[in-house]
Amino acid sequence: MDKKQKKKKTVKEIKVDTKKCVGCRACEIACSGFHAVPKYSSVNTARSRIMVVMDEARDIFVPIRAGEYTEAECNGRNRYVIDGKEYDECTFCPASCPSRGAFREPDSGLPLKCDMCENVPPLEQPMCVEACTFGALTYEEREVAVEAEPQQRGEMEIGLEQLIKKYGSKKIMDTVARLSKEH
Ligand code: SF4
Ligand code: SF4
Numbered sequence: 001m002d003k004k005q006k007k008k009k010t011v012k013e014i015k016v017d018t019k020k021c022v023g024c025r026a027c028e029i030a031c032s033g034f035h036a037v038p039k040y041s042s043v044n045t046a047r048s049r050i051m052v053v054m055d056e057a058r059d060i061f062v063p064i065r066a067g068e069y070t071e072a073e074c075n076g077r078n079r080y081v082i083d084g085k086e087y088d089e090c091t092f093c094p095a096s097c098p099s100r101g102a103f104r105e106p107d108s109g110l111p112l113k114c115d116m117c118e119n120v121p122p123l124e125q126p127m128c129v130e131a132c133t134f135g136a137l138t139y140e141e142r143e144v145a146v147e148a149e150p151q152q153r154g155e156m157e158i159g160l161e162q163l164i165k166k167y168g169s170k171k172i173m174d175t176v177a178r179l180s181k182e183h
Helices: 026-034 127-131 155-167 169-182
Strands: 006-016 050-055 060-065 137-147
Touching: 006 060, 026 050, 026 127, 127 137, 155 169
Parallel strands: none
Antiparallel strands: 006 137, 050 060
């Protein structure tokens, strides 16, 4: 029997349907406005945490959300070929990386990462999804079971376990009872 404890975690996702994206960039505008300081005080798509890769000649628009910051450029790359056109190997990468300018705050140079529009109180759905009237972005939440972090065992517990293995629990209990009386 699996004795590992399971707990529930909410996974937040934005499903992207590239066929529905028309490249209007409303998602970029909404994201940059939401993250302006103060909120909605300015719009600058260079500050957006979503970027629409556009190939208007081929009618290809791919919204990419900013992912993790990486300190070093990766040494393995993906090459995408879409409708016969080969794209630059970094084109669809969501990382803020030192080897390119994408997903960097234009003034400070600090990396930008999608935070799913954290807000108090929480938004019903992220701003980019709200702004996308073409239905290219859909917000979904689902519960997944994850394994609970194993409880850290202290050195006393580990030591006692070893003593029980060696002498048996009765002898250990008797010894503890005797010693408690003496001290
Ligand atoms: S708002 Fe929607 S349709 Fe417009 S660029 Fe963004 S994802 Fe595409
Ligand atoms: S979820 Fe929020 S932070 Fe992330 S890209 Fe969309 S608008 Fe920006």
